[in-house]
Amino acid sequence: MAPQQRGSDGRRRFSTEFKREQLARVDRGELTIAELSREVQIDQSVVRRWKHLIERGSTTAVAANEDVVPASELRVALQRVRELERLVGKKAMEVEILQAARDEVKKKPRWYGVSKR
Incomplete structure (x- = not known):
């Protein structure tokens, strides 16, 4: 099973590092998105969302339960603060x-x- 944590709402939370590792396996052709989703026990759409966010560079969440934002936006916001x-x-x-x-x-x-x- 995958390294995960459960949030206060009971949902599983996977680290960005874990997501990158799993998507690298898909990119290398070790397994398909369908196989990965069965292995990790998540829907294929979640894996596709991970891939889309990482390709966009949107891998930094400001806090738990918040949408993931691009690291560049976070950097600009922190500079403004x-x-x-x-x-x-x-x-x-x-x-x-x-x-x-x-x-x-x-x-x-x-x-x-x-x-x-």
């Missing part, structure tokens, strides 16, 4: 500086800096 986190950090520093300046202004008496006529 890093950029947004950097901007949030910069804005947080600006807020802290402005709050500190406001607090300093509040500490000084109102008449401070006002000329008496």
